[in-house]
Every structure is written in C-alpha cells, then in structure tokens.
Amino acid sequence: MTSGGRGVLVTGASRGVGAATARAFAERGDRVAVHYRGAEELAREVLESLPGEGHAILRADLADPGETQALAEGAVEALGRVDILVNNAALFLDAAAGSRRGDHRLTDTDYDHWVQAWRQTLATNLMGPANLTFCIARHMVEVPAAAGLPTGRVVNVGSRGAYRGEPDVPAYGASKAGLHAFGQSMAVALAPHGIAVTSIAPGFIATDMAASLLDGPAGDGIRAQSPFGRVATPEEVAAAIVTLASPGAEWASGAVLDFNGASHLR
Secondary structure (H helix, E strand, C coil), X not given: CCCCCCEEEECCXXXXXHHHHHHHHHHCCCEEEEEECCCHHHHXXXXXXXXXXXXXXXXXXXXXXXXXXXXXXXXXXXXXXXCEEEECCCCCCCHHHCCCCCXXXXXXXXXXXXXXXXXXXXXXXXXXXXXXXXXXXXXXXXXXXXXXXXXXXXXXXXXXXXXXXXCCCHHHHHHHHHHHHHHHHHHHHHHHHCEEEEEEXXXXXXXXXXXXXXXXXXXXXXXXXXXXXXXXXXXXXXXXXXXXXXXXXXHHCCCEEEECCCCCCC
C-alpha cells in the first residue's frame, strides 16, 4: 500500500468542481486518483498541480460498466486502498441530444432525441455512480483501513435541480434525484460496515463551462437567484465535499446537503 494520507478517487476531475476537489484533498495530504473521460490534457494539468506524491490519473467512460469496473481496479492499484469515493462526474451538455446545450424540453424535441438524452444521461449520472460505488464499497469492506481511519466515505455530487426542476434538461434533474435516493439507500446498507454515504446538492457554480452563461445576458438573473447575489465557486463546493468525507462526519450519513446560497429552499 502506498504510504501517506488517504486514498481518494474523484470522478470527473479534469475541470470545475472535480478539479477543485482533487486539489482540496491533495492539499490535506491525501493521495488522489484523477478520473477523466475525454479531456486527458486537462486531467494531466490537474494531476501536475496536485501537491504531494502518490497521485494518479485514470480514464473511463462511466456509462460503460466494464470501464467503470476497470476504473475501480485501477484506483485500487494506484492508491493501494480507496478510502474516499467522490461521485462527481456527470453529463449535462450533450450536443447529440438535439441542440448545442443538449436541451430536451418535452415540447421542443422529437422522440428520438428525447430517448437518447435520457439513455445517455442516466447511464452516466446514475448507473455510473451506482456501479462504481458497488466496486469501491466492496473493496472498502474487504481491505482494512489504516489505523484510526473509518472504513470508508462516499460523497455524491447531486444538484439543486433534483428539487427545483430542470424543464430544459429533465433527464439531468431526474438523474440527480435518483443519485440522492441511491446515496440514502447506500447510507443504510453500508453503515454496518463503517462506511458513511452523503450527497451534496449544489446550485449554480462558476465553472469554466458556465462562464458563457454567467457573462451573458442571463448572468445577472442567475446571480440574483441567491440573496447573496452571486453563485458558488468550485472551491466552496470542494471544501464542503472534503468536510462530508472527513472521519468526524459519520453522523451526517444519509444526508443531502443543500448548497445553493439560499437560492432554493425546501
């Protein structure tokens, strides 16, 4: 087993929240496996930016069960033990779904695009995390943790859209609602093994991919959704993920943390 810190697998870590999360864990002395699907160059830049040693970079399409299983095996091989899994990767922008942004509003898309959007989104956003959690949780149970550390932590990155609704991308909202429910089921199933499972439901985040919206005509309206008059930074979301994954956060297991600057209350 590689020495030094905890072993952390962060999916979708080539940009945005995933990249910030990878850096946040590495800054705490943890070893991080940076997962990516297609943006290898960006993922390598993230890897090179991580302080410390023992980090790794791994590619997989989470919509593919075989590649997902191989990702889990690769993370175990690279890190020695995976102590923390962050299910962050998600499909939101999909040009194949019918428009540049992947919108599939029921009244504005045809049936083939509707079916394709749902199939692709659920495969990546729900089945991918479910399959990866299966593989990593079984590993956590079978391989003892280092002295003083809990058996494991799983943090799912969901979305405010699971509650607020996503009329333009309903498959995305439904996939995140399913992810929240999946996390709660796993919290109950894995607690006897010492594994805590939580989810975070962010609102709008100032990522590079969102820059065109935030800098455009819709930007002021998006920021006004929160009484703080702004959107979250990736670093803020990453800090919350690190906290949820901490050894002392076991009693939060099963929770879904609203993280939207009071832009949507329920």
